[in-house]
Amino acid sequence: MTDTTPTTDGAGPLPTGEPWVTHETKPYWDATAEGRLDLPCCTVCDLVIWYPRAICPDCHTSEVEWRTMSGRGTVHSFTITRAGVSRKWREHLPIVVAYVQLEEGPIVLTNIVDVDPATVAIDMAVTAVFHDTGHGNAILRFTATGS
Numbered sequence: 001m002t003d004t005t006p007t008t009d010g011a012g013p014l015p016t017g018e019p020w021v022t023h024e025t026k027p028y029w030d031a032t033a034e035g036r037l038d039l040p041c042c043t044v045c046d047l048v049i050w051y052p053r054a055i056c057p058d059c060h061t062s063e064v065e066w067r068t069m070s071g072r073g074t075v076h077s078f079t080i081t082r083a084g085v086s087r088k089w090r091e092h093l094p095i096v097v098a099y100v101q102l103e104e105g106p107i108v109l110t111n112i113v114d115v116d117p118a119t120v121a122i123d124m125a126v127t128a129v130f131h132d133t134g135h136g137n138a139i140l141r142f143t144a145t146g147s
């Protein structure tokens with residue numbers, strides 16, 4: 001999970017853009033630059049919080065601490081986009097858009113990359129990869145475990 005080199009699909013790495021980094025999300029983005037998935041965790045009810053924020057959405061405490069996740073998960077749901085995207089995405093079609101359930105619990109909206117879209121399946125094991133944005137951080141995506 002430490003490889004921050006942009007990976008490629010058939011048409012090169014998916015576009016990344018520049019994330020909107022706030023005081024609340026800065027630890028998340030800083031970790032992505034180092035190839036880590038760090039998320040806030042509630043120290044009262046133990047919820048792993050996605051998306052990153054300073055207050056637990058379950059028990060509403062601000063007693064949260066940042067922990068490093070395993071980077072492992074499974075495909076919870078997915079779709080394959082074959083058309084209808086903006087020009088900068090068009091050359092990358094088909095694109096797999098998926099909900100990945102992290103080993104630690106949260107379900108994350110993301111892309112599955114570097115795999116034949118026809119091989120993506122519910123419950124498929126996936127591992128985090130990070131695509132450099134060129135702005136000091138990286139976009140979290142997933143690929144098939146072992147690929």
Ligand SMILES: [Zn+2]
Nearest residue numbers: 042045056059
């Ligand atoms: Zn909580």
